[in-house]
Amino acid sequence: MDPIQLAIAGVGKIVHDQHVPAIRGNAGYALAATASRNNSVEGVPAYKTMAEMLASDTRIDAISLCMPPQYRYEAARQAICAGKHVFLEKPPGATLSEVESLKALAAERGVTMLASWHSRHAPAVQVVKRHLQAHRPRRVRVIWREDVRHWHPDQEWIWQPGGLGVFDPGINALSIVTEILPEMIFLTKAALEVPANRQTPIAARLAFTDATGTEVEADFDWRQTGEQTWDIVIDTDGSHLHLKKGGHELWIDGAQYALAAEGEYPSLYRHFSQLIRGKSSDVDVAPLRHVADAFMLGQHIVTDAFV
Template sequence: MTPIQIAIVGVGKIVRDQHLPAISKNADYRLIAAASRHGTVDGIDNFKSIEAMLEAVPAIDAVSLCMPPQYRYEAAHLALQAGKHVFLEKPPGATLSEVADLEALAAAKGVSLFASWHSRYAPAVEAAKAFLASTAIRNVKVIWKEDVRHWHPHQEWIWAAGGLGVFDPGINALSIVTHILPRPIFITSATLEFPENRDAPIAATIAFSDAGKLSVSAEFDWRQTGKQSWDIVAETDAGEMVLSEGGAKLAVDGKLVHEEPEQEYPMLYRRFAELIKAGKSDVDLAPLRHVADAFMLGRRKFVDVFYD
C-alpha cells in the first residue's frame, strides 16, 4: 500500500520527542511537510502556516496537529475542508463544541478524525481494565502530581484561558480512568486552585460517582517537587490495584503483575493508520467533558501568585 503522505503542524518539544520518532519508524507513513511559526523539520518542506503548506503541497493525505488547543480548531477545519485526515494531539480542542463541529465536518468530507489520548496506550492500561472488569470495585483514587517548571517551562499559553492549566496533565489521568472503569462516571464536586496572576488552575481536587454510587476521587497538582506522582489506586474485592507511573506498571496487593516498555505514540500512529484505511473516525470526548464539568461545577479558590 502507498504510504500515507503526512504533515506536522506545530513543531515543538512533543513533536521532536514523540511524533517524529513514531512516524519515522512506521512504514505506513511518509512525512513530507511541516508548518510552524518557529520550528522546522530537517529534510522536508517547511512553512510558516498551514494555509501555505496545504496550498503548496496538495499531495498531503493527513495532517497531525500539535499546536496548543486554543489554536487547533481553525487549522483542523482548514485541513478537513481540504479533504485531509486529521490527527489531534490531546486535548483535541479548547471546547467541546468546536470538536463536535470538526467531527461533523470529517463525516461530511469522508475523512478520518482522530482525537488522540496517548496515556490510554500506556503499557499496563489494558491489563488494568481487564482486572477491574473481573472484580467488584470499592473505590478509586487518582493522584496526579508533577512539577510544571520541569515539564512546561516558560509555556505561557498553558496558563491562559483555554490552556487548561493543571488539567493538561490531569486530562491524561482522566483519559485512563474513563477507559478502564466499567461504567461512566460523573463529577459531583470540585475545587480548583487558581494562582492570583493566572487564568488557569494550578491544582484541583475532584469527586466523582457513577450510577452505582462508586466513589472516585482525583488530586491534581502542578507544584510537586521531587518524585512525580502519576498513580491510580483502586480498592477491589480482589485486592488493591495500583496503576503507577502514568500507566506503565500494574501491581495488585504490592505484587507487580504487568510492565512493558512504553510505546504510546507508536501505538497512536498505528491507530491513526487503521482509521484511515477503514474510513472511520475516533473522537471520544469523555476526558475533555470531565474537564469542562470541573470548570462548570468547581468552586474557585485563589492561591499565591505563581511565576515560572
Template sequence: MSPIHLALVGVGKIARDQHLPSIEKSPDFKLVAAASHHGTVNGIDNFTSIEEMLAAVPAIDAVSLCMPPQYRYRAAHAALSAGKHVFLEKPPGATLSEVEDLHALAAARGLSLFASWHSRYAPAVEAAKGFLASTTIRSMRVIWKEEVRQWHPNQEWIWQAGGLGVFDPGINALSIVTHILPRPIFITKATLQFPENRDAPIAADITFTDAEGLDLSAEFDWRQTGKQSWDIIAETDSGRMVLSGGGARLSIDGVLKHAEPEQEYPMLYKRFAEIIRAGRSDVDIAPLRHVADAFMLGRRKFVDAFHD
C-alpha cells in the same frame, strides 16, 4: 501498502519529543511537510502556516496537529476542508463544541478524525481494564502530581484561558480512568486552585461517582517536587490495584503483574493509520467533558502567584 503522506503542524516540544521520532519509525506514514511559526523539520518542505502548506503540497493525505488547543480548531477545519485526515494532539480542542463540529465535518467529507489520548496506550492500561472488569470496585483514588517547570518550561499558553492549566496533565489521568472503568462517571464536586496571576488552575481536587455510587476522587497538582506521581489506586474485591507511572506498571496487592516499555505515540500513529484505512473516525470526548464539568461545578480558590 503505500505509506500515508503526512504533514505536521506545530513543531514544538511535544512534536520533537514524541511525534517526529514516532513518525520516523512508522511504516504507515511518510512525513512530507511541516508548518510552524517557530520550528522547522530537516529534510522536508517547511511553511509558516497550514494554509500555505496545504496550497503548496497537494500530495498530503493527513495532517497531525501539535499546536496548543486554543489554536487547533482553525487548523483542523482548514485541513478537513482541504480533504485531509486529521490527528488531534490531546486535548482535542479548547471546547467541546468545536470538537463536535470537526467530527461532523469529517463525517460529512468522508474523512478520519482522531482525537488522540496517548495515556490510554500506556503499557499496563489494558491489563488494568481487564482486571477491573473481572471484579467489584469499592473505591478509586487518582493522584496525578508533577512539576510544571520540568514538563512545561516557559510555556505561557498553558496558563492562558483554554490552556487548561493542571488539567493538561490531569486530562491524561481522566483519559485512562474513563477507559478502564466499566461504567460512565460524573463529577459531583470540585475545587480548583488558581494562582492569582494566572487564568488557569495549578491544582484541583475532584469528587466523582457513577450510577451505582462509586467512591472516586482525583488530586491534580502542578507543584510537586522530587518524585512525580501518576497513580491510579483502586480497592476491589480482588485486591488493591495500583496502576502507576502514568499507566506503565500494574500491581495487585503489591505484586507486579504487568510492565513493558512505553510505546504510547507509536501506538497512536498505528491507530491513526488503522482508522484512515478503515474509513472511520475515533473521537471520544469524555475526558474533555469531565474537564469542562470541573470548570462548571468547581469552586474557585485563589492561591499565591506563580512565576516560572
C-alpha cells in the same frame, strides 16, 4: 501499500520528543512536511502556515495538529476541508462544541479524525480495563502531581483561557480513568486553586461517582518538585491495583505485573493508520467533558501568584 504521507502542524517539544520518533519508527508513514511559525524538523519541507502548506504541491494525506488547543479548530477545519485525515493532540479542542463541529465536518467530508489520548495507550491500561470487567471497582484514587516549570517552561498559553492549567496533565489521568472503568462516572464536587496572577488552575481536587456508587477521587497539582507522581490506585471487591508512572507499571495485590513494551505514541500512530485504512474515526470527548464540568461546578480558590 504506500505509506501515509503525514504532515505536522505546530512543531514544539512534544513533536520532537514523541511524534517524530513514533512516525519515523512506523513504516506505514512518511513525514511529508511541517507547518510552524518558528520551528521545523530537520530534512522535512517546512512551511510557516497551514494555508501555505496546503497550497503547496507537497503530497499530504493526513495532518497531526499539535499547536495549543486555542488555535486548533481553524487549523483542523482547513485540513478537513482540504480532504486530509486529522490527528488531534490532546485535548482535541478548546471547547466541546468545537470538537463536535469538527467531528460532524469530518463525517461529512469522509475523512478520518482521531481525538488522541496518548495515556490510554500506556501498557497497563487495557490490562486493568479487562481486570475491572471481572472485578467491580469500589474506590479509585488518582494522584497526578508534577512540576509545571519542568514540563512547560515559559509556556504562557497554558495559563490563558483554553490552556487548561493543571488539567493539561490531569486530563491524561481522566483519559485513563474513563477508559478503564466499566461505568460512566460524573463529577460531584471540585476545588480549583488558581494563582492570583493567572487564569487557569495550578491544582485541583475532584470527586466523582457512578450509578453503582463507586468512589473516584483525583488530586492534581503542578507544584511538585523532585520525583513526579502519576499514580492510580484501585480497590475492587477482591483485589488491589496500583498503576504507576502513568500506566507504565502495574502492581496487582502487591506483585508487579509484566507489561508489553510498546510506547504510547507508536501505539497511537498505529491506531491512527488503522482508522484511516478502515475509513473510520475515533472522537471520544469524555476526558474533556469532565474538565469542562470541573470548571462549571468547581469552587475557585485564589492561591499564591505563580512566577
